[in-house]
Amino acid sequence: MQVAAACEPRHDAPRASRAVPIHVMPRGAAPRHATPRCSACAMRQICMPPELTPDQLAQLDEVICSTRSIKRGEALYRAADPFQSIYAIRAGSFKTVVMHRDGREHVTGFQIAGDTLGLDGICGGKQNCDAIALEDSVVCIIPFTQLEAICREMKPMQHHIYQMMSSEIVRESSQMMLLGTMSAEQRVATFLLNLSKRFKARGFSGAEFHLRMTREEIGCFLGMKLETVSRMFSKFQRERLVQANGKTIRIEDAEGLGRV
Amino acid sequence: MQVAAACEPRHDAPRASRAVPIHVMPRGAAPRHATPRCSACAMRQICMPPELTPDQLAQLDEVICSTRSIKRGEALYRAADPFQSIYAIRAGSFKTVVMHRDGREHVTGFQIAGDTLGLDGICGGKQNCDAIALEDSVVCIIPFTQLEAICREMKPMQHHIYQMMSSEIVRESSQMMLLGTMSAEQRVATFLLNLSKRFKARGFSGAEFHLRMTREEIGCFLGMKLETVSRMFSKFQRERLVQANGKTIRIEDAEGLGRV
DNA sequence: CGCCGAATTGATCTGATTCAAGTGCGGTGG
DNA sequence: CCACCGCACTTGAATCAGATCAATTCGGCG
Incomplete structure (x- = not known):
């Protein structure tokens, strides 16, 4: 199934790209780019805990040091891909799709800038759904093993990840209620x-x-x-x-x- | 609504209660009891990571040191209760129920021995659903702040919590697919x-x-x-x-x- | 300008709900 | 010990919301 999304963004609200010194650090795969830092990111209030010290932000910048661009209709990841990172959407939007063995598809969510993708991949070590870009998009790559290490040292960060995962559970509960009763x-x-x-x-x-x-x-x-x-x-x-x-x-x- | 569940358990498979020295340590509230330890619990393979050392298990025993009994039809917690602990079901079973403001109810899951309850309460600091016992049940109380501390020191435990939360997200995704397409x-x-x-x-x-x-x-x-x-x-x-x-x-x- | 996929709208069909009338079982009290 | 009661469950018939099928229309793009 091809994805539509023909309209261009028209909002002049916060965009992720900024005039910030770019920390060039290519890492293998082609569509990865160096990226401005968390410490300077307009989405930080949304994807990171508010109470980080400049020092802690610097630590984050060490780990979250690359982004990836995904064209409309392309997949950030697909079900059964090995799980390694979670992703924060810098710009653009996605849908996540689970598929039943019989081919039945179901969209489990729509994610926009500031949202996180991939939390469901932690269990089982592989992705459980496809994440498809609804428009040309950019995500920050957050290597999960390194994130775990950070969380062992940085209490607010640790708590934040629990919060994010718990929120996702609550969001899905509401969606189940919607599907089941409305x-x-x-x-x-x-x-x-x-x-x-x-x-x-x-x-x-x-x-x-x-x-x-x-x-x-x-x-x-x-x-x-x-x-x-x-x-x-x-x-x-x-x-x-x-x-x-x-x-x-x-x-x-x-x-x-x-x-x- | 009263809960039914008239039948008695008929299985002679692993039960949680064991002939183990009981570590007596009452903590305030009436329906709490001292409890056998994780290190000796039959459900450990299900609710804890497999690779813990005896030393680490002892640390767990320090924290998970009380249980609570809930009678059929009663609530372990209710939506909007302050969140403090998560719970592991030792014996019995529960349903979790979310309620819409208009009174509409939806059962988000059924939990049996070995399952975990309360992960959805982490976000927002308060419970997001009612957890109602379907039969007389016993849960282990796991104070979350202390669990977080443990996770900062104990890598397998940290990873295990992420796994559990991620599994819950995946489980709910499947349930959404069920509700949306079947x-x-x-x-x-x-x-x-x-x-x-x-x-x-x-x-x-x-x-x-x-x-x-x-x-x-x-x-x-x-x-x-x-x-x-x-x-x-x-x-x-x-x-x-x-x-x-x-x-x-x-x-x-x-x-x-x-x-x- | 013409094409193609997306969206709208109407007509019809159907799976699930609603309403209603039993049935069965466990528990209680005479 | 049995009769009765309440509740969960089953089953049938009527109804309805949403699906399906079908015919246009719209809108973006080459």
Whole structure:
């Protein structure tokens, strides 16, 4: 299945790339690049604990010293790939897809800048899903063994990783509740509000944004068919809750959406 | 809602309680008891990393020094309780239930002896679900702050916690796939096979076992109504895949169940 | 300009829910 | 010891939400 996501980013909010001295340190594989440091990264508040000292940040910079660019539709990793690193999204967005042996696919999440990828690979030593870029994206590579070492020395960092993993468990619990108990209408409303909240938390507009994924991918995430997703969008539009124009979404009445 | 689980355990497989010198050390709250040590626990292979030295086990015994008994239908913890410890189930079983603000309930998992409870409470510092005993049960209390300290010193233990959390993420991903893509029939089949596998891994029979939860709870876990669960049991019975007699389940044709 | 995949919309079908009427079993009290 | 009660479970019939099938329309791109 090819990935859609035709729209270009339109936000002028925090981008990951910065005018920062680049620490050149290529490491083998082609699509890896040297990268600006955590200590200077605009996403730091989101992917790292807030209370790190400059000293500790320097330690981090030692370990998280390369990034990787992934083109739209390409995989950052695939299920069964050996697990070595987790990834922090610097720019762009991804979907994670699990596949059943019978070919059935399910999208387990959409990740945007500041989110983390790969935590599910720790167990079993290999990736458990495909992570596919929804647009051209850049991730920071965080070698897990080295991260573990850091966590043994740096309490806030240790705690932060537990927090991240626990949050992911909680997020998935909510998604299970959504899939298990909500109507199609409620699922789509919840999905839009959740996206809105996350964009807002990252300095983008929470009221108007671009979907980087197709209706089919949304449906696959929400446990329904793309036609149903489309119908719900139309319904919300009729009810003046959202303005949906292809991939551009404008939330007109967040209150109302929440009450659905 | 009252919990059912009328049947008594009938297995003579590994039980948690053992004739081991009891390290008496009451700690405040009434329903806590001193407890046999990890170093002597039959569940250790399941809830702890295998490669611990006797020395390291002794350290664990220092920290995991109390248990708690929970009667059928009672809560080990409830959503919004302050998070302090995680729990390892020594004997018995639980369900974890998340509740939406509108009162909608969803069962996120069933846990049996050897499983861990409370990992989702780490983030936000408070519990995110109710953990309700499906039968009279006993858990080991693992104070999380102390566990974190141990993990900073004990590499295998540190890794083990990451593994456990990652496994939980993977388990929930599979459950999302189940909820998002499978028919009622497939969900129930998957549920039975999964339970079977887990019982087997703990030394119980994988072919015949007792459900400790009601049809309603199963339905709430699988995203369907109790009537549908019941119908699927009847269907499998007609097809000679399982023998379902109230809460007693005998799997006649695991192969066939898997093919559903 | 024309093509192709994505999205919308309508008509129909179906698996699961809902509603309703039993059945079976364990526990209680006479 | 048995009759009765309550609760979980089963089963059938009617209904409905969402899936499926099908026909356009839209929109980005070569």
